[in-house]
Amino acid sequence: xxxxxxxxxxxxxxxxxxxxxxxxxxxxxxxxxxxxxxxxxxxxxxxxxxxxxxxxxxxxxxxxxxxxxxxxxxxxxxxxxxxxxxxxxxxxxxxxxxxxxxxxxxxxxxxxxxxxxxxxxxxxxxxxxxxxxxxxxxxxxxxxxxxxxxxxxxxxxxxxxxxxxxxxxxxxxxxxxxxxxxxxxxxxxxxxxxxxxxxxxxxxxxxxxxxxxxxxxxxxxxxxxxxxxxxxxxxxxxxxxxxxxxxxxxxxxxxxxxxxxxxxxxxxxxxxxxxxxxxxxxxxxxxxxxxxxxxxxxxxxxxxxxxxxxxxxxxxxxxxxxxxxxxxxxxxxxxxxxxxxxxxxxxxxxxxxxxxxxxxxxxxxxx
Amino acid sequence: xxxxxxxxxxxxxxxxxxxxxxxxxxxxxxxxxxxxxxxxxxxxxxxxxxxxxxxxxxxxxxxxxxxxxxxxxxxxxxxxxxxxxxxxxxxxxxxxxxxxxxxxxxxxxxxxxxxxxxxxxxxxxxxxxxxxxxxxxxxxxxxxxxxxxxxxxxxxxxxxxxxxxxxxxxxxxxxxxxxxxxxxxxxxxxxxxxxxxxxxxxxxxxxxxxxxxxxxxxxxxxxxxxxxxxxxxxxxxxxxxxxxxxxxxxxxxxxxxxxxxxxxxxxxxxxxxxxxxxxxxxxxxxxxxxxxxxxxxxxxxxxxxxxxxxxxxxxxxxxxxxxxxxxxxxxxxxxxxxxxxxxxxxxxxxxxxxxxxxxxxxxxxxxxxxxxxxxxxx
Numbered sequence: 001x002x003x004x005x006x007x008x009x010x011x012x013x014x015x016x017x018x019x020x021x022x023x024x025x026x027x028x029x030x031x032x033x034x035x036x037x038x039x040x041x042x043x044x045x046x047x048x049x050x051x052x053x054x055x056x057x058x059x060x061x062x063x064x065x066x067x068x069x070x071x072x073x074x075x076x077x078x079x080x081x082x083x084x085x086x087x088x089x090x091x092x093x094x095x096x097x098x099x100x101x102x103x104x105x106x107x108x109x110x111x112x113x114x115x116x117x118x119x120x121x122x123x124x125x126x127x128x129x130x131x132x133x134x135x136x137x138x139x140x141x142x143x144x145x146x147x148x149x150x151x152x153x154x155x156x157x158x159x160x161x162x163x164x165x166x167x168x169x170x171x172x173x174x175x176x177x178x179x180x181x182x183x184x185x186x187x188x189x190x191x192x193x194x195x196x197x198x199x200x201x202x203x204x205x206x207x208x209x210x211x212x213x214x215x216x217x218x219x220x221x222x223x224x225x226x227x228x229x230x231x232x233x234x235x236x237x238x239x240x241x242x243x244x245x246x247x248x249x250x251x252x253x254x255x256x257x258x259x260x261x262x263x264x265x266x267x268x269x270x271x272x273x274x275x276x277x278x279x280x281x282x283x284x285x286x287x288x289x290x291x292x293x294x295x296x297x298x299x300x301x302x303x304x305x306x307x308x309x310x311x312x313x314x315x316x317x318x319x320x321x322x323x324x325x326x327x328x329x330x331x332x333x334x335x336x337x338x339x340x341x342x343x344x345x346x347x348x349x350x351x352x353x354x355x356x357x358x359x360x361x362x363x364x365x366x367x
Numbered sequence: 368x369x370x371x372x373x374x375x376x377x378x379x380x381x382x383x384x385x386x387x388x389x390x391x392x393x394x395x396x397x398x399x400x401x402x403x404x405x406x407x408x409x410x411x412x413x414x415x416x417x418x419x420x421x422x423x424x425x426x427x428x429x430x431x432x433x434x435x436x437x438x439x440x441x442x443x444x445x446x447x448x449x450x451x452x453x454x455x456x457x458x459x460x461x462x463x464x465x466x467x468x469x470x471x472x473x474x475x476x477x478x479x480x481x482x483x484x485x486x487x488x489x490x491x492x493x494x495x496x497x498x499x500x501x502x503x504x505x506x507x508x509x510x511x512x513x514x515x516x517x518x519x520x521x522x523x524x525x526x527x528x529x530x531x532x533x534x535x536x537x538x539x540x541x542x543x544x545x546x547x548x549x550x551x552x553x554x555x556x557x558x559x560x561x562x563x564x565x566x567x568x569x570x571x572x573x574x575x576x577x578x579x580x581x582x583x584x585x586x587x588x589x590x591x592x593x594x595x596x597x598x599x600x601x602x603x604x605x606x607x608x609x610x611x612x613x614x615x616x617x618x619x620x621x622x623x624x625x626x627x628x629x630x631x632x633x634x635x636x637x638x639x640x641x642x643x644x645x646x647x648x649x650x651x652x653x654x655x656x657x658x659x660x661x662x663x664x665x666x667x668x669x670x671x672x673x674x675x676x677x678x679x680x681x682x683x684x685x686x687x688x689x690x691x692x693x694x695x696x697x698x699x700x701x702x703x704x705x706x707x708x709x710x711x712x713x714x715x716x717x718x719x720x721x722x723x724x725x726x727x728x729x730x731x732x733x734x735x736x737x738x739x740x741x742x743x744x745x
Contacts, residue, residue, distance in 0.1 A: 021656065025663040033667065036692070037674055042684040043410050043494040049683070090541065091717040093703060116537060123543035124710040125551050127410050128681065131498070134505065136538055157483050158500045161457060163490035171493050187666065191659050198579075276386065278575070282662045283392055283567055290666075291400060295407050300679070302495065304442075305413045307406050324460065331491040338459050 004210035008218025012192065016222060026188070026226070030180050030234050038173045038242050043300065045131040049077040051086050051098040058106035064117065064143055068099065073135035086120065096122045097132055109145050162331045170245065173238045174326045175299045181231045181257075182264045182293045182319045183286065188223045189268030190285035193361065194278045205365070212362040216354060220265050227261045228254075248329035252336060256325045259346040263318035264289070266353040273360040293319040321345050371590055375598030382572075383602060393606055397560050397613045404556050405549040405622055408679065412498040414442040418465040420450050425473035431510055435466070440502045453487060463489045464499050476514075542710045550625075553618045554709035555678050555702045557611050561637065562644050562672050562698055565607045567665045569648025573599060573740075574661040577652075592741045600645045607641050608634075618709075627712030636704040636722060642729030643697040650736035653743050672698040697732075700724045 016023065050068065054061050069076040077095050080086045086098045100118040108115040119136050123129040163170045196202045205215060232254075238244045271285035295301060296310060297319035303311055314320050321342040328334045336343075383389060419435075421428050436443050441464070445456070456462040467485040475482040486503055488496045543550045576582040585595055611634075618624045626633075647668060655661040674680070675689070676698035682690055693699055700721040707713035707721075715722065 019657055019659065022659050022663065025660060025667075029663060029667045033670060036671070036689070040674055040685050040689050040693075041680050043680060044497065044684060045681070046684065088717065091707065091711045091713045092720075093707065119538045121538060121540045123540040123546055124706055125681070126543060126546035126548045127551075129540060129543065129546050130411070133538060133540070134501065138505070158486045158488055158503075160488045160490035160496055163493060163496075166490045166493040166496050168493045171491055183666065187659070187662055278571075278658045280386055280389055280392070282571065282658065283389075286567070286662070286666060290669075291403065294679075295403060300494075301408055301410060302412065302492075304416075305409050305411050310403070310407050327491055328460065332458055334458050 004208075004214040005218040005221070007208075008210055008215050009221040012219050013222045015192075015195075016226065023226075026184060026230060027233060030184065030230060031237055033180060034173070034176055034234055034237055035241065037176055038169050038238075041172045041176075041300065042168055044168065045128050046072050047075040048073060048097065048128065048132055049095045050074050051077055051080045051089055051095040053080050053083065053086060053098065053100045055103040056101050056105040060106040060109050060115075060145065061101045064101065064140075065099065067139050067143055071135065071139055073132065073139075090120070090122050096125070096128065097136075169242050170331060171327070172300070173242045173244050174330050175323055177231060177234045177238060178260075178319050178322045178326055179293050179297065179299050180234065181227065181261070182322075183289055184230055185223070185227045185261055185264035186268040186271070186285040186289045187282060188227060189220065189265045190271045190275075190281040191278045192219050192223075192269065193272035194275050194281035197364075198277055202364070212365055213358050216269065216358050216361060220262065220269060220354075223265050224258065224261050227265065228258065231257055231261070244330065246330050247333035249333075249335075252339075253326060253329045256329075256339065256343055256346075257322070259343055259350070260318055260322040260325070262350045263346045263353070266350050266357065267318075270353050270357045270360075273357045273364065292317050296320070298323055315345070316349065318346055318349055371588075372594050372598055375585075375590060375594065376601050379598060379602040383568075383606070393564065393610070394613070396564070397556075397610045398617060400560060401553060401556050401614050401617045401621075404559075405553050408552050409548045410494065411548070412495050412502070413439050415440060415463050415495065415499050416461060417441045417443050418453055418456060418462045419443055419446045420448065420453060420465055420467045421446055422448055422450070422470040423468050423472040424448065427473040427476055428468045430513075431468065434510055434513065435503075435506055438502070438506065440499070457487070457489050460489075463492070463495060464503075466503065549622045550710060551706065553614070553622050553624055554705040555676075556618075557614045557637070557705055558640070558676065558698050558702045559673060559678060560610050560614060561607050561640060561701075562669060564610060565603050565641060565644045566648040566651070566669065567662070568606075569600065569603050569645050570651035570655075570661045570665045571658055572603075573649065573652035574655055574658050578658060593737065596649070596737050596740060600649070603645060603648075604641050607644075608637070611637055624709060626709055628708035628714065632715060632718070633705070633708050636701060636708075636718075636725060639722070639725040639729045640697065640701040642733045643725070646729065646732035646734075646736045649740055650732065653736060653739040672696050675699065676702050678702055697725060697728045700728070 052065050052068075054065065065076060068074045074097075077089075080089065080098070083100070086095075086100075089095045090098070098120045100120070102116060102118075105115045105117070117140060119140070121129050121132050121136070160166055196205060208215075210218065239246060267289060268281075268285045271288065272281045275281035275284055292313075293299070296303070296306075296314040297317050298314070299319065303314050303320070306314070325339055325342050328339060383393075417435075419432055421432065432443065432446065435441050445452075445462070450467065453462070453465045457465070465487040467487065469482065469485070472482050472484075484503075484507060486500060488500060490496045540546070573582070576585070586592070590598070615626075619626060648665070651661050651664045651668065655664055675682075675693040675696040677693070678698070682693050682699065685693065703721045704713075704718050704725070707718055711717075
């Protein structure tokens with residue numbers, strides 16, 4: 001049993017070594033991607049460009065504009081003479097909103113009346129739009145002309161745990177490791193069996209004394225090792241380049257990451273047994289993992305904001321569990337007792353997917 | 368000559384439609400992805416699991432809690448006076464935020480002092496943390512207004528002196544007044560799907576023919592090499608258009624997204640984008656030797672085009688060097704066109720820079736990779 005697995009694993013290792021360009025890509029591309037996207041992925045809405053139409057041009061109107069320019073939400077891009085110009089600028093995407101100050105703005109303040117201001121928001125980006133709306137309300141609501149003592153105010157004093165400076169990189173970079181690892185693992189194994197079918201070596205496998213389960217396990221092993229190396233390299237890069245903190249236990253992370261890798265590799269293997277050609281296997285495997293692992297894993301988009309159906313779907317995405325593991329260990333220093341659920345989910349997933357692959361594979365071996 | 372080219376195109380189509388998984392890939396994928404991205408891609412912060420640590424337990428603290436509970440932003444799953452119960456729940460990830468109402472909260476209000484509320488936030492998701500803190504600040508501010516409304520005669524809540532002048536703001540939201548997330552995401556999905564299917568398929572299918580050896584057969588046929596390129600690319604271009612139509616129909620009928628601009632401009636921009644994606648696919652096939660290599664390279668290019676395009680994350684948020692790098696991303700221009708045409712009804716005039724960039728990019732990429740392909744085949 002063991003020797004059968006070992007032989008298959010050795011043979012698969014030879015296959016891997018025969019394509020050094022693929023190995024180089026597998027190690028270099030993820031590093032390059034880590035370098036780019038740790039900073040590229042930034043959800044903060046800051047310094048949104050807005051335009052201003054100031055019909056009044058008074059110290060009071062300039063005060064309002066400078067409040068906007070001074071806030072972290074907005075930056076005043078330029079002044080526009082008319083609404084038409086503003087419309088064009090918003091259509092072309094040069095600005096995302098505008099303030100329109102009427103001609104009698106300062107006159108009304110002088111009379112002690114509340115002056116109006118019209119604000120325009122480009123709502124097409126709904127998320128930015130909502131945050132702009134809140135920012136505008138906050139700024140316009142806080143501008144006060146004239147004297148008067150302050151009423152009772154309720155203030156909030158935030159205290160941020162685990163990531164006190166709220167560095168986005170500390171959240172994104174461990175996530176990148178999980179998401180890229182899942183995709184790489186799938187590409188790696190998706191071709192293994194499809195290649196045998198395409199090149200006609202399935203017959204040789206059929207004649208070998210190893211059974212289907214042994215072949216499947218033997219094929220997964222070398223890739224587990226390979227993917228583990230890629231993952232470690234990405235992690236070291238994250239620590240050195242982004243200086244992401246690592247508060248928890250590296251051994252715990254290493255152990256749990258093997259469960260995650262097995263789960264991801266088994267997806268590729270399943271794609272490989274379903275498809276008849278490498279092209280279909282890879283396209284299917286990548287399609288099945290790329291977008292779900294980015295979108296449904298909680299990598300960036302909060303799962304609890306999704307419709308219920310998609311929340312259910314997210315429970316079969318291995319990256320979801322590994323994200324909780326890697327972020328928990330690195331940022332929160334939590335121990336195994338909090339991560340048993342995730343470990344169990346990953347092992348169960350691996351077991352089910354490998355079982356389906358083996359059954360399918362056994363059927364294909366018989367023909 | 369045309370007959371030969373036509374028969375090559377026919378052969379390619381037969382090859383594409385021969386495998387059932389490929390059909391699923393081409394036609395089911397756009398539908399699934401549109402649904403997925405229309406619903407799931409939202410960075411909105413809602414239902415943040417929150418612990419309230421109420422150390423005051425007074426009518427004042429309860430009315431503040433009620434006010435927080437009424438918003439959709441927080442899910443108050445635990446209200447407790449125990450400060451120490453916060454840590455393990457945050458560690459486990461059950462709670463993301465905790466609001467601590469101090470024991471002297473109502474007392475300070477009675478004295479006309481301004482009480483301070485402590486908020487503990489799990490900062491590991493920095494975006495959620497920042498937005499949630501902002502929401503809580505907003506609610507705390509509104510709570511003061513509420514007290515003034517409820518007790519109009521209690522001067523403590525007002526301060527002394529004449530009422531100050533404040534601005535009456537009228538905020539208008541254009542194009543998407545209800546902030547529907549799908550309006551923003553679904554048009555852009557066309558770009559993602561186009562890049563995804565046409566580039567990967569072109570790259571892998573050419574490499575495959577080389578691996579299996581059928582590319583040599585094509586080369587010894589009387590077809591000229593530019594005809595081979597056209598024959599390889601036209602079927603994928605047509606399939607690309609079919610996928611555009613699928614997403615368009617879904618967006619219009621299922622998500623009821625308005626299409627305010629011109630269809631012709633949309634198809635023109637798509638044609639230019641196809642030149643680029645097909646060209647990139649061809650390019651990948653000329654620099655890789657095995658299907659796995661081409662898949663890796665195509666994957667890398669794909670992730671770059673998607674993440675740098677402004678599809679998920681606004682380009683303005685990136686550091687300057689990455690913003691400059693994103694100018695290299697063709698999908699950036701295409702997505703700007705798609706969103707502009709769909710939601711804003713933007714015309715040629717507003718989108719001219721994007722269209723020019725797409726055209727330049729497309730001609731450059733397809734020209735360059737065709738040359739490379741010809742050189743390698745001859």
